[in-house]
Amino acid sequence: MELYLRNCYKTVEAAAKKAAASNLNADKEHCGTSTKKNPFPEVGASHLLDLPLGVKLPVIPGSNSVFYTTNISEKLYQPSYGFNLTDPYCRLLETSYKSLHDPHLKTYYKRKDILRRLRKNGYITTNNKVICSLKELNKYRHYLSSLKVDFERNYIKEQESTRTTPVQERHLDTVAKEMDKIEHTAEKRSALRMKEEESRHRDHIRRKLHLRRQIEEEWKAKELSLLTKIGEEVKREARIEERRQKFREETNRKKFLRRQRKRITLRLTRKHTKHTKHTKHTKDTKDT
Known part of the structure; x- marks a missing residue:
């Protein structure tokens, strides 16, 4: 398309040169030795929309555009x-x-x-x-x-x-000032609201920390009470076990003493029986 537009430009420029050749001498007389200006601007693909609405691109014979x-x-x-x-x-x-x-x-x-x-x-x-x-x-x-x-x-x-007119500008200035005031008050309110929210948040955190400390102290007291109870239970169990041990030792000692007595009595009875038998035997032998 660029080649076609260049060809269109060349044909238009040639026609313009032929049409302006007859008036060239007169223009030189009136204008002096002025520089040559192009009567038709160059047309490219980027200048198509700058052309007037009624202008159409012509057909160039022999062109294969x-x-x-x-x-x-x-x-x-x-x-x-x-x-x-x-x-x-x-x-x-x-x-x-x-x-x-x-x-x-x-x-x-x-x-x-x-x-x-x-x-x-x-x-x-x-x-x-x-x-x-x-x-x-x-x-x-x-x-x-x-x-x-x-x-x-x-x-x-x-x-x-x-x-805008000056009256509208003044009105716009007043409206802008009012809007600035409203924005300033809104910013102040938002800052106060933010401060209140921060204070509420701090109070809420303080209450939470206080509750947590109370709960921790209660748990510590409960743990201490449980530990003391467990210690008392352990001591009581130890005392009971000690008593049981003493009772076992006492019973074992008493059993041992009974056995010893039984053994002594058995030995004495055996000796007594043997002595009686021996005395009887000696009497019998003497009698005979």
């Missing part, structure tokens, strides 16, 4: 600034469906085989731009230019509507 509008799967028509009534019959904004500009088919057109087929059939360029005719390009440029003009017009209206 390729024209394109947007990327594939990109919307052709953009939303306007507001409710636009400049094109009621949709001569610029066409309602016909164009699948190459459908954003919902983006994943489909990302496939390499589909892109290869579209390039082969001449629907898109090598950098995935949608090819169009010169008539469609002029129509689309006219639509974009009208959209740009509409945006600029609405922007100027907004800028004019935002301009």
Whole structure:
């Protein structure tokens, strides 16, 4: 497209030179030896929207230029600034469906085989731009230019509507001062509220710590009482065990003494019986 625009510029510049050749001498007489100025500004792809609305790009015989509008799967028509009534019959904004500009088919057109087929059939360029005719390009440029003009017009209206008079400025100053006062009071209130919340939080933490200390002291007292009870129980068990041990020793001693007495008595009885038997035997022998 850049090549086509350069060719358009060359043809227009040649026609301008031929048209201005007859008036060149007269212009030199009136203007003196002035520098040569270009009557037509250079046109590039970035200057298309700066052209007037009625201007159309001409057809150059013998040129093999390729024209394109947007990327594939990109919307052709953009939303306007507001409710636009400049094109009621949709001569610029066409309602016909164009699948190459459908954003919902983006994943489909990302496939390499589909892109290869579209390039082969001449629907898109090598950098995935949608090819169009010169008539469609002029129509689309006219639509974009009208959209740009509409945006600029609405922007100027907004800028004019935002301009304020001295009375409005004074009123705005008073409103700003009142708002500053309100903000200042609100900040003071928020600071007081924050201080109150901090004091409440501190009191709550103090109460919690006090309760925790009380609970810890109670637990310590309970633990000490339990330990004292356990110590008393241990001492009582030790005394009982000591008494039992003494009682066992006493019973064992008494049993031992009884056994000793029994043994002594048995020995004495045996000796007595033996002595009696011996005396009887001696008496019997004497009698005989």
